[in-house]
Amino acid sequence: MELPFVVVTILFCLGIYTIITQKNLIKIVLGFTIVESSLILIFVLVSYQPGGTAPILDKAYHLVVDPIPQALALTSIVIGGSVTAVMLALVIKIQKRYRTLNVDKLRKLKG
Amino acid sequence: MDMIVTLLMIFLLVTAFFMVFTKQTANAVIAFPIFGSILVVLFVIFQAPSVAMAEAVITAGLATGFFVITFNKTKDSRKE
Amino acid sequence: MVKKLYKLGLVVSLGMFLFVLFSDIHNLDRTSKNYLSEHYISEGVQETGAINLVTSVLYDYRAFDTLGEATVLLTAATILAFLVPVTKADMLGTTFTIIVYQATKYLIPFIAVLGVYVIMFGHLSPGGGFVGGVVMALIPILLSLTYGIDFSEYKLTPNTKKVVEDIGAIGFILLGLLAVLTGNNFLANGQAGFPLGNAGELISAGLIPYLNVMIGIKVGAGLAIIFNSLMKEQ
Amino acid sequence: MQAAIWLIILPLLTAFFIGISKVFYSYKLLFPLVTGSAILYLYLLISVIDHSYPPKVYSVGDWGLLGINIMVDPFSGLLLLMIALLFLPVIVFSLKYITFHTHNYFILTYIMTAGIAGMVLTADLFNLYVFLEVSSLSSCALVALKKTNKAIEGTFKYLVMSTLGSFFILLATILTYDLTGTLNMAEISVAFQDIPFQIKSILMAFFIFGYAIKIGLIPLHAWLPDSYEESPIPYNVLSSGLVMKSAVYALIRVLYILFGFDFLDETGMLQIGVVWGVVTFLIAHLLAFQQSNVIRLLAYSSIAQIAYITIGLFVGTERGLIGGNFHILNHAIMKGTLFFVIAIFHYSLTAVDIKDLKGLGFRFPLLSFTFVVASLAIVGLPPFNGFISKWLIVEAALDAGFIYAAFSILVGTFLSLTYYLKVIVTLYTKTDKTIEMKEPGLALKLPTIFLGSLCIVFGIAPSLPLSLIDKIPTFLLDHEEYISILLGG
Numbered sequence: 001m002e003l004p005f006v007v008v009t010i011l012f013c014l015g016i017y018t019i020i021t022q023k024n025l026i027k028i029v030l031g032f033t034i035v036e037s038s039l040i041l042i043f044v045l046v047s048y049q050p051g052g053t054a055p056i057l058d059k060a061y062h063l064v065v066d067p068i069p070q071a072l073a074l075t076s077i078v079i080g081g082s083v084t085a086v087m088l089a090l091v092i093k094i095q096k097r098y099r100t101l102n103v104d105k106l107r108k109l110k111g
Numbered sequence: 112m113d114m115i116v117t118l119l120m121i122f123l124l125v126t127a128f129f130m131v132f133t134k135q136t137a138n139a140v141i142a143f144p145i146f147g148s149i150l151v152v153l154f155v156i157f158q159a160p161s162v163a164m165a166e167a168v169i170t171a172g173l174a175t176g177f178f179v180i181t182f183n184k185t186k187d188s189r190k191e
Numbered sequence: 192m193v194k195k196l197y198k199l200g201l202v203v204s205l206g207m208f209l210f211v212l213f214s215d216i217h218n219l220d221r222t223s224k225n226y227l228s229e230h231y232i233s234e235g236v237q238e239t240g241a242i243n244l245v246t247s248v249l250y251d252y253r254a255f256d257t258l259g260e261a262t263v264l265l266t267a268a269t270i271l272a273f274l275v276p277v278t279k280a281d282m283l284g285t286t287f288t289i290i291v292y293q294a295t296k297y298l299i300p301f302i303a304v305l306g307v308y309v310i311m312f313g314h315l316s317p318g319g320g321f322v323g324g325v326v327m328a329l330i331p332i333l334l335s336l337t338y339g340i341d342f343s344e345y346k347l348t349p350n351t352k353k354v355v356e357d358i359g360a361i362g363f364i365l366l367g368l369l370a371v372l373t374g375n376n377f378l379a380n381g382q383a384g385f386p387l388g389n390a391g392e393l394i395s396a397g398l399i400p401y402l403n404v405m406i407g408i409k410v411g412a413g414l415a416i417i418f419n420s421l422m423k424e425q
Numbered sequence: 426m427q428a429a430i431w432l433i434i435l436p437l438l439t440a441f442f443i444g445i446s447k448v449f450y451s452y453k454l455l456f457p458l459v460t461g462s463a464i465l466y467l468y469l470l471i472s473v474i475d476h477s478y479p480p481k482v483y484s485v486g487d488w489g490l491l492g493i494n495i496m497v498d499p500f501s502g503l504l505l506l507m508i509a510l511l512f513l514p515v516i517v518f519s520l521k522y523i524t525f526h527t528h529n530y531f532i533l534t535y536i537m538t539a540g541i542a543g544m545v546l547t548a549d550l551f552n553l554y555v556f557l558e559v560s561s562l563s564s565c566a567l568v569a570l571k572k573t574n575k576a577i578e579g580t581f582k583y584l585v586m587s588t589l590g591s592f593f594i595l596l597a598t599i600l601t602y603d604l605t606g607t608l609n610m611a612e613i614s615v616a617f618q619d620i621p622f623q624i625k626s627i628l629m630a631f632f633i634f635g636y637a638i639k640i641g642l643i644p645l646h647a648w649l650p651d652s653y654e655e656s657p658i659p660y661n662v663l664s665s666g667l668v669m670k671s672a673v674y675a676l677i678r679v680l681y682i683l684f685g686f687d688f689l690d691e692t693g694m695l696q697i698g699v700v701w702g703v704v705t706f707l708i709a710h711l712l713a714f715q716q717s718n719v720i721r722l723l724a725y726s727s728i729a730q731i732a733y734i735t736i737g738l739f740v741g742t743e744r745g746l747i748g749g750n751f752h753i754l755n756h757a758i759m760k761g762t763l764f765f766v767i768a769i770f771h772y773s774l775t776a777v778d779i780k781d782l783k784g785l786g787f788r789f790p791l792l793s794f795t796f797v798v799a800s801l802a803i804v805g806l807p808p809f810n811g812f813i814s815k816w817l818i819v820e821a822a823l824d825a826g827f828i829y830a831a832f833s834i835l836v837g838t839f840l841s842l843t844y845y846l847k848v849i850v851t852l853y854t855k856t857d858k859t860i861e862m863k864e865p866g867l868a869l870k871l872p873t874i875f876l877g878s879l880c881i882v883f884g885i886a887p888s889l890p891l892s893l894i895d896k897i898p899t900f901l902l903d904h905e906e907y908i909s910i911l912l913g914g
Contacts (some may be wrong), residue, residue, distance in 0.1 A: 005213040007120045011127055012596075013206040018131045019589065020198050026136050026181060028585070030143060033174065034127055035592050037150055039599065040162065046603045048157040055244035056160070056316065057236050058391065065158045066228040067235070067244035069602065072551055073162045074249060075260045076595065078321055078410075079558050081169045082267035083588055085417045086562065088181040089271050090569070090581045092424045095185040097574050101136075102188075106578060160317035161245040164309075168325040173414060176332070180421050212627045216603065219621070225606035230491060255485045255493045259543065259555035262437060263562055266536055269444075270566040273529045350448045357444040364434055364441075375487055377430045382487040 004045050011038035025091045025101045029084060036080040043073035116156060123149045140178045147171025239380065240387030240396035241314035249319065250399045250406075254378045257402075258363060261409055265360055268413040271420035272349070287337060295337045302329050310407035314396045320403040324410025331415040340422055349419070352412045359409025366398055366405065428473050429483050429497055429546060432505070435466055436539035440532045447528040456520065459531050463516040466538075470509040477502030478896050480910050482548070490609055496548040496911055499896040503750055504545040504667075504674050506893065507757045510879065511666050512538060514872030518765060519659045521868040522772055526570055530657065533570075537563040537663065541671045548911055550598050550608045550683075553675055557594065561587045561639065564668050568656040576655035583652040586645070590638030597631035601683075604628075610682050611911035614904055617683065625684065626692050632679050633694075639672035641728050642735065643705040650716075650724040658768035661720065665727040665764070666757035673731065673753065677738055681901040682908075690741065698739030699822070703833045706732035710840035717778055719767050722844060723760065726803065729837065730756045736834070737818040740825045743898040748817030750894045751887070755802070755810045758879050762799035765873040766792050772869065774862040779848055784856035792870065793852050795877035800845040802880045805838045810883035 011034055018031030047069035055067035095101055126146045130139045147170045154163035231244060231252065239247035249257055306327035313319030331352075335343035370379035380397040381387050388395030439462040446454040480498035497505075515534070523530045540560030547553050565587065569580040602608055604624065605616035617625060641649040653661055680689060689695055706729040713725030734756065737749025769792060770776045770785060786793040802809030805816075815834065822831040883890060900907045 002217070003117060003120060005217070006210070007124060009206055009209045009213060010124060012209060013202050014127055014131060016205060016589075017199070017202040019585070020202070021195060022131070024136055026178070026185070027131070027139060029181075030130055030139055030178075032585075032588060033143070033170065034130070034146075037146070037170065039592065039595055040166065041150065041153070042596070042599050044154055044157045044159045044162055046599060047159065052158055054158040054160050054317075055232070057232075057242050057244065058315075064232045064244075066225065067231055067248050068228055068253075068608075069599070070159045070162050070245045071248035071253060072256075072599075072602075073159070074165050074245065074321060075256055075551075075555065077162070077165045077169050078260050079263050079555070081174055082264050082417075083558075083562065083584070084174050085177050085421065086267050086270050086565070087581070087584055087588075088177045089274050089421055089424055090577060090584065092181055092184045092421070093274060093572075093577045094581060095188060097577060100188050101185055161243065161319065161322075164317050164322045168322050173325060173328075173418070176418065177421055184424060208627055208630075212600070212624060215621065215624050216600065219604075219624075227491065227607050251486065252488055252492045253551075256552055256555050258437070259540075259552070259559050262536060262539070262559050263555075265441075266533065266559065266563045266566060269529055269532055270562075270569065273526050273566075274569065274572070354445055354448050357441040361438065361441045361445075364438055368434075370486075371427065376483065377434070377485055379487040 004041070008038050008041050008045070011035075011041070023102050023104060025094065025103065028103070029087050029091060032087065033080070033084060036076070036084075040073045040076060040080075043069040043076065116153070119149055119153055119156075123153070136182060140175075140182050143178055144171045144175045147175070236390050239399065240390050241399050242391055243314055243316060243319070245317075246314045246319050246399060246403070247396070250314075250402045251380050251396075254367070254402065257406065258367070258378075261360055261363060261406060264410060264413045265356060268353075268356060268416040268420075271417050271424075272353070275420045275423045291337055295333055299330055299333065302326060302333070306330075306407070306411070310403055311393065311400060313403040314399045315391065315393070320406030321410050323403075324407040325414055327407065327411035328414035328418070332418050335419055335422060340419060343419065347415070349416065352416050356409050356412035356416065359405045359407075359412065362405040363402060363409070366401055369398070427483075428469050429481075429495055430485065431469050432466075432473060432542045432546065433495075433539050435462060435469065436535040436542065440535035440539070443528055443532050443535070452527070455527065455531070459516055459520065462535075463513050467509055467513050470505050470512075473497055474502045474505050474509065474893070477505075477893070480900065480907070482911055490612065490912070493547065493549045493552050494609065494911065495546040497546065498900050498907065498910075499893055500674070500678070500750070500900060501545045502893055503754060503890075503897065504670065505542070506890070507666060507670065507754055508538065508542065510876070511662060511757060511761055514761070514765075514875055515659050515662050517868055518662075518768070518872045519657075521866060522659055522768060523657060530567070530570060530660075533563045533566045534660070534663065537567065537668070541667050544671045544675055548610050550601060550610060550613065550679075552608075553678075554591070554595055554598055557639075557672075557675065558591060560668060560671060561591070564660075564664060565652075567660045567664075568652045570657055570660075571655055573655050575651070579648070579651035579654060579656070582648045586638055586648040590635040593631045593635035593638075597628050597635065600628060609911070610678075611908040614683050614685065614908055615912075617685075622691075625688065629680070629684055629688075629692070629694065633676065636672050636676035636679070640669055640676065640731055640735075642701060642732065643708050643728065646705075646709070646728050649728060650721045653720055653724040654718065658720070658764055658771060661723075662761045662764045665724075665760045669727065669731055670753055670757060673734060673738070677901070682904050685904050686741065686902050695739050695741045699736050699827050699830050702732040702736035702739065703830050705729070705735070706837050707833060707840075710837055710844075714840065714844045716844075717780070719777055719779055719782070719848065720764075722779075722848070723763055723767070726841065726844075727756075727760060729841065730760070730803065733815065733818060733834065733837075736822065736827075736830055737814075740818075740821045740827060740830075742821050742825050743902060744817060744824060745821035746898040746901060747891070747894055748814055748821050750897050751817060751891065752811075752814035754890055754894070755814045755880075755883065758876055758883070759799045759803045759811055762795060762873060762876040762880060763803070765869075765876060766796040766799070769865045769869050769873065772863065773865055774860055779851055782848065782851050783854050784852075784858070786852035787855070788862075792865075792873060795873055796852065797849055798877055798880055800849060802884065804842045804845055806842075808884045809880050810887065811880075813884060813887045
């Protein structure tokens, strides 16, 4: 179980890095999906036990993985998909208004 | 089994880094479903078939469609 | 350059934090059993009547989350519906060979059957309302991709989809309110006396299959709206 | 307690029915549906607030501790009181004010209210995240409603920042589940006693970072003025009054119930919170001073006021909690009044810059007087409500030994006085210009004057809301009581 968590850490940080440094708007949205996938991977890893079976009890199994994180993961997938769709719609809108996908070239809103 | 998981994890990282650091957005958009598919296989190995199905259909399927449409619509400022 | 290094430093320190956290959690010896999941695994099938425990968590123990999540999807569909202009679309101005058109025509019934299967058997096998809904949403999406968005919206107007989506959401709440009518709490299933049937049969698990159907049509219509709106986006 | 669940279902049902009525009846059904539901909602809110003490638990789906519980206690009662005070005025105001995408505006407003009510009521960590997403996504949607360039860009910024915050909250939620095996707040709190200090502090840092983005504490505030600038102004009333406050609520709930007061004291989070608050309001006041757009000015002022609230809640004494909570309520009322007045000016003559307001004090005598009252209240002058809550916070800070915080609040008061005076002086400067304008109707004036009069009423008789607020600290400072009620119910 050591390696998966290292991978999750790297993916999470890679996603955050993409969001805060990349200039291309589509890349930024991709960064969001990477972070979200890493979170879902954490959900699945939390539920997993070595030797367990999937939580579908058509027979009596002696070791079953935890069903709760999987249900929560489904919820997060749907929420993440909706957020991604909204973001992409806004990206198209921004591109049509400003004719650019570069974050730096957008109107600098005074912070 | 551990071997497969390790390999898939390495592929996952490679795809993710490729998506982020490739120069052309087209490559990133096309690498995205590969990333999703590797995740799907991993979820099946980790005994989460429901999550795998949702991931396959929503992230690797529909979200890719969304990205492709966005990419298509924004083609006139792609060269930057 | 300094700014970039600063950001890199931020991310690396975040990674260190996460790594320390994960290794700490890993080194924690956990002797106590996790009573909640133990209970779900040992009693879940009797209490909810669903074999697929993920479905029983999603639509029975924690059905309230599902309502929230369906609302998020509806919100996304609403946003995309008002962001698009009224003008007609220009998307993927491609014409296909006849094979594509014919294949689409013959594919649609199979997709419909698959979608209905995934929705209806959600409490018995992997799948359920969300996945099945997405599969159903593929029908209008395929129509828009091959025959063009005009044809797709002629067959299924945006207003129809909007109504179907709202009916799905209202249906979910009304099914939850059925339990209130019998004097129980919102979204109660087995406790409110709905027959759970024999676990493993199609008509079992009380309200869960109906909730699945509602979520299925809601998600299908919502995603079709989202996809078509993205395509129409100017 | 059946009414508590209706607080979440009724707005959702209304939103869905508006969606259907849009297709079949166009505008015919909108007015009765929206106002009828808002009035019914007000009735439900009052009946729930009335029963908020002693706290009650309602188990969704009859599962008890196995499923999701919702709980009403005085702290959530306060937030519900804010919804009760703001929601019906905003709906009445919007029916007249909003002329574009009317149906979508009301659908999203109702969904946002349902999300906030869900956040306030729920006692489940993942449910909290779901409703947080509901409220923030619909809030983003409302920002984009005008579809101008600034609005789209502001929305994107808002969505990016708020999703970033959500990720950290979700990460902390998953790991909390992994550590404790449950999502019920009371059970987590009990199980957290065995978790090592280091893990708990890192988890707390994630929660705080995530919610700090949603609250808009400096330096994570940049999205907030941008998202306010071009959004429909009645939405700003709800946004500064409820959306930001619900994030504050969730943060306080998580910190005080999950981690417990002793842990906060041990990690030094209380000191950090106070310092963060002081820095935030000083910078926010300075930034507000430079703005030429009234809405941006009010947005920065909101950040500063939230910082006062943060100081009050993090001082860590009973007095501080009472002051902070009273300021939550007062800020919602005062900022609501200010935004309403600006909305009427915008409606009548599309004025949003300070220089456009010249001479309006003589043209709208009553409304301008309301504006003056509300801005003096927000600066913190007696005899208005803002003075009392600020005074409570200063007193609490002095008691707890945060002399620098108390002193900086006084400095901040003078800073805020300067920029509000700038607006007020402009309002009462005579001009010879004659301006074309639309006469605002009663539907616009009545909610404004209602909220403005509350500023005076709560200033003269603070015992009215304080009778509810006085009960809050017992459930926050000592989380045992909350836990025992939640586990027992």
